[in-house]
Amino acid sequence: MEYNFGELEPRWQKYWREHGTYHVPNQSDREHFYVLDMFPYPSGAGLHVGHPLGYIASDIYARYKRLRGFNVLHPMGYDAYGLPAEQYAIQTGQHPAVTTERNIARYREQLDKLGFSFDWSREVRTCDPAYYKWTQWTFIKLFNSYYCNQARQARPIDELVGLFGRQGTEGLDLACTEPLSFTADEWNGWDERQRQQVLMNYRLAYLADTYVNWCAELGTVLANDEVVNGLSVRGGHPVERKLMRQWSLRITAYAQRLVDGLDQVDWTDSLKEIQRNWIGRSEGAAVWFPLAMPVNDNVLPGAQACMTQADPQPVPSFEIFTTRPDTIFGVTFMVLCPEHELIDKITTPGQRAEVEAYVAWAKNRSERERQAEVKKVSGVFSGAYAVNPLTEERIPIWISDYVLAGYGTGAIMAVPAHDSRDFAFARHFGLPIRQVVAAEPDAVSDPASWTESLDSKSGYSVNSGFVSGMKVKDAMRAVIDRIESLGIGHRTVNYRLRDAIFSRQRYWGEPFPIYYKDGMPCALPEECLPLELPEVGDFKPTATGEPPLGHASRWAWDEANRRVVDCSLVDNATVFPLELSTMPGFAGSSGYYLRYMDPGNSDEYFSRQAVDYWRQVDLYVGGAEHGTGHLIYARFWNKFLFDLGLCVCEEPFRKLVNQGMIQGRSSFVYRSKSDTGLFISKGLVADMDAVTPIHVDINMVDNDVLDVERFRQWRPEFADARFELEDGRYVCGWEVEKMSKSMFNVQNPDDLVARYGADTLRLYEMFLGPVEQAKPWDTKGIEGVHRFLRKFWKLYDNAIQAGRLDAEPSKAELKTLHQTIKKITDDIERFSFNTAVSTFMICTNQLTETGCASRQVLRPLAVLIAPFAPHMAEELWHDMGGEGTVCDAEWPSFDASLLVEDTVKYPVQFNGKMRFTIDLPADCDQAAALQAVTASADGQRWLGDKEPRKVIFVPKKIINIVL
């Protein structure tokens, strides 16, 4: 019988579907294992061959684990909210729900053809009210929580209300937007509105005026990870900084735990590093610098009084953050960011005009301009001076946009000798530079001759008062100790991570379960969720610039009757407007892995029983491009739910594998510039400047040879194309680019499944190279893999024809089988699927040679290949008389005794003595092995009858038999 994949693959897919083969129970005596893929955003373009790469890898692992006796949770769903569907809606008027539904159907059809073992009964969609009910529910929980730094835990906000009533802020260490300090009496004296405003400073989901990334083109605010180089990730539109009132999540409260948690998970070092850099923890000191001159207005916002040695009178001062407290003796000026609130108060009349002009200029500069002109130094002198608290020197205060408002305190002490940016600034404005660190204690030179600052932390302090001569690390400690003992500063840690802006001025997202009562936000009662997304007539912003939900006629909350009502009723005493923004894309994807555990539960996010059983994702497969987005947010989300006592593991994803992106391999033809009807074959192009490379559809190219007839038919302007051929063929050039329609290099998996079958495609995607590695797609090798499957099939077909299935296998055949079992098991365990495919090829070639017909060999082999080529495995399993489906078979174990290597290897001669190295399997008895080796043919050849004088054993091998 021929290998008829076109018939058998759909047949088995149907069988699995009808028999619920991949349905996973939440209760089992078997051990649990959770294999998860990053769920896709269903785009209109459908899947290309790059998308399933990770799904195939995880499917192989999930099927393998199942064969090893685990109860494997392997679900799939859709990240269905998102910008493209909405942009499409704006252009065409089609409701995003309609296009999303259509795209999902297409995705499902494509996925089904590949033979995945997903439990589709657990499917989730982020745009489904039954799902986003829990996204909204978590938001309310965040809104009603604060973070206690002492307990390192989120707590209910009601508890904080009680604490404020008893002790004010005294003794509390809270994550907040800005540090506040008040007494219980003050708190108790405030009215409800004032209290709510104060509480907003502590909520984990909070509303605040913040500088946000505003993208005018998309009409929405974006999170930091959605902006790259001042352009939006989606669409590449310019983004500017804008002060807006927005919802944010206080993810910074979890910064330290997000860093610490990385030590508990099995991720690649590079991804952990990406997250560590993004969180950007840095240790240093906060130091108060008093102002040196009297200030007209004594009420300085944010500034506090402090005592200095020189002046016992309280003086206004401001706080800076530094990671190099040891360089404080080298401070020659201070710099404030243009947004700093102190600027207005300290600027001297003579400098006022200049300062105001600079601040105005800096504020109007777009983020993109600012980033593009990093090298350009700009700034202005405020006219004011500060006092260095350790040296009592008067130092000028400057204003410059190289100091950022969002990091530290927006103010720095500048040490031009030891910071490259301060150095550039000092050089530009002719400010003094003073060396306070040197590589050796006496290696002091005149900074005037320097071309760059000495930023290294290895070296010694010089010219630095009481720390002179100390190593930099010791000097840091000594200076902080002194600062703390003087009460003018303290040790502190700063993070680069910012709170996540959580509102989007868009339609196609989760509505906030929030209404505004007298301008103050209130959460809907949990029992009223989900708050469903309303219909709107128009997906664009309203005429008054409100988000699209402003078009909804029925979008007000009747507090008394607990329901959504018509906006016209807002004047009624208990009816209030609902929030008009929606949640960002990462909202729905932050907890979806938990929902898979118990997707049908309408009373809870997920049941206690479900989470106790599944606990966390054991293996997560997806792209590293989510390193600073989804993978941070999901960890935060999970930690928060852990604090609430809902999750049982603090980290959501125990092991994470990043699949490499599959790039496109574009093909080019070369058109002569002098004769635009002439196309020159690649090998004949003498001068690349004389030709224009043109992308051609890879479907017209086979093995780099162009189908010239199809090319002529492709486009009218090529109908009369003439070709300069080499060896009668037109050879195309190629280049690796992103896989995209515009490059004509998109490979559709459906075409390949139709031509070669799903099993071939699965095997080929794995064969291409390591899963983690980025690689260009190239279809030309698929023939080889397909040939292998046919050969594998024929092995069984021949065996059945021969009718000797019950024959005893030869020793060589058994050895081949057991080598294969061992190698395949190892390969899967270390996620090396490309070498696993090779192993199958070698095994097949060997068995074809011996003409193996034994069921004893062929049946376990069908189980081994089941994770890779499940359709074929099912068919062959049945042909070999297997029971049930191959999915429920048992993973074969190998017999190590069949694998003992009995050869002597690597004779080497040195120091006049002959030595040998002998490779051994990991778990064999070395003494016995030595005997076997000396008795073997090879041993006799090398060793003869000589007694070894000395044998050195190392693990896994005998090394150096000395004669």
Next chain:
RNA sequence: GCUCUGGUGGUGGAAUGGUAGACACGAGGGACUUAAAAUCCCUUGCCCGCAAGGGCGUGUGGGUUCAAGUCCCACCCGGAGUACCA
């Protein structure tokens, strides 16, 4: 700039410190066939040689080791992340 990765034939890629290039593609040659497809066999890192054989080879230069693609140091070149983060 900083951080992380990687550098092996014409190509994709193998190689627990132990015979580098497994496996596959491509290419060349051959068998079967009227022919094609399919299938099968041989060759295929580079150089010298008719051959036997010899020499050179994992980005470059050093080092550790009986033994280095693999470990250590320095450098060169790609890819990714981040970017005035004090």
